[in-house]
Amino acid sequence: METILRHREILFAAPHPDTNQARSAMLMLVDVEGIEQVLALTNTQLSISYDVTCVTLNIIEQALLELGYHLDNSLLDRKSVV
Numbered sequence: 342m343e344t345i346l347r348h349r350e351i352l353f354a355a356p357h358p359d360t361n362q363a364r365s366a367m368l369m370l371v372d373v374e375g376i377e378q379v380l381a382l383t384n385t386q387l388s389i390s391y392d393v394t395c396v397t398l399n400i401i402e403q404a405l406l407e408l409g410y411h412l413d414n415s416l417l418d419r420k421s422v423v
Contacts, residue, residue: 362411
């Protein structure tokens with residue numbers, strides 16, 4: 342099966358008890374099937390590359406929300422990295 346990579350940035354909203362949500366999420370996502378690369382850029386900004394044939398951004402975001410992370414989903418803050 343062909344790999345189709347997408348690169349995105351996920352932003353986390355404050356306040357949150359975990360002041361470094363991006364790093365915590367990175368550690369949780371690093372071994373997930375389909376995630377090729379994940380890097381905490383700041384305390385609230387996560388860069389992620391994933392194979393859409395295995396996992397989607399919606400699935401990743403839903404998993405983070407279910408684990409209690411606070412995502413910043415404002416349209417102005419959503420970034421797509423090419």
